[in-house]
Amino acid sequence: MLAIKGINQFYGESHTLWDLDMQIPKGKCTVLMGRNGVGKTTLLQCVMGLLPIKSGEIVLQGKDIAPLSAESRARHGVGYVPQGRQIFSTLTVEENLQIGLPIRAKGDRKIPAFIYQLFPVLKEMLHRRGGDLSGGQQQQLAIGRALVINPELLILDEPTEGIQPNIVQEIGDIIRKLNQELGLTVLLVEQKLPFARKVGDHFCLLDRGRAVANGDMAMLTDDLIKEYLTV
Numbered sequence: 001m002l003a004i005k006g007i008n009q010f011y012g013e014s015h016t017l018w019d020l021d022m023q024i025p026k027g028k029c030t031v032l033m034g035r036n037g038v039g040k041t042t043l044l045q046c047v048m049g050l051l052p053i054k055s056g057e058i059v060l061q062g063k064d065i066a067p068l069s070a071e072s073r074a075r076h077g078v079g080y081v082p083q084g085r086q087i088f089s090t091l092t093v094e095e096n097l098q099i100g101l102p103i104r105a106k107g108d109r110k111i112p113a114f115i116y117q118l119f120p121v122l123k124e125m126l127h128r129r130g131g132d133l134s135g136g137q138q139q140q141l142a143i144g145r146a147l148v149i150n151p152e153l154l155i156l157d158e159p160t161e162g163i164q165p166n167i168v169q170e171i172g173d174i175i176r177k178l179n180q181e182l183g184l185t186v187l188l189v190e191q192k193l194p195f196a197r198k199v200g201d202h203f204c205l206l207d208r209g210r211a212v213a214n215g216d217m218a219m220l221t222d223d224l225i226k227e228y229l230t231v
């Protein structure tokens with residue numbers, strides 16, 4: 001689905017991603033893992049076109065999208081749930097959802113009903129301000145907003161960060177459902193190992209801006225965890 005080929009990224013003089021290769025298999029849920037500061041968010045932002053890369057390719061279904069704008073990448077079917085959710089707190093739930101509508105085909109610019117079926121709370125709170133929602137509700141809104149563009153690839157940056165445990169499980173169930181029932185390919189950053197194991201089919205490990213290991217989730221051994229994840 002997505003092949004990241006030899007990308008290098010810099011913040012000014014600071015070389016952050018190094019010759020990074022990664023494969024995100026179609027129809028699978030891939031969990032991107034690594035300690036704080038290894039470059040996970042930077043990588044997702046490069047894929048989304050929110051940060052420039054110095055070299056390399058980002059190939060989505062056979063096409064290099066690296067030269068394209070962020071908006072154009074969304075039009076190619078890449079949905080994004082950013083770290084910290086980035087809900088517009090003074091806009092209503094409905095207005096937050098409407099942000100993705102211009103990406104949809106002309107004549108079909110309405111919020112798809114399945115989003116309210118997945119997240120009934122959004123329907124109930126349609127006219128409330130985003131800032132009035134709880135953390136868990138805001139995360140549901142952020143996922144719902146990303147789904148408005150009908151993505152084929154959904155990218156989520158730490159969707160469980162700062163969320164109550166009972167809602168974490170709900171978010172996990174929804175990610176599985178999007179992946180298994182609606183067929184979305186999912187790439188998510190996750191720090192919590194039990195959650196990663198529960199929702200992920202596949203893992204990729206980053207260490208200091210380099211991809212160091214990947215494979216089926218069952219291959220995430222204690223040795224790898226000790227070397228690249230344990231703080």
Ligand SMILES: Nc1ncnc2c1ncn2[C@@H]1O[C@H](COP(=O)(O)OP(=O)(O)OP(=O)(O)O)[C@@H](O)[C@H]1O
Binds near residue numbers: 011035037038041043
């Ligand atoms: N805007 C920026 N300017 C300069 N350096 C940055 C910037 N954003 C991140 N960095 C640095 O780039 C490196 C990678 O950061 P990044 O946020 O991608 O890591 P991460 O793995 O997502 O970490 P976390 O798990 O804490 O979110 C870190 O050393 C960080 O300090």
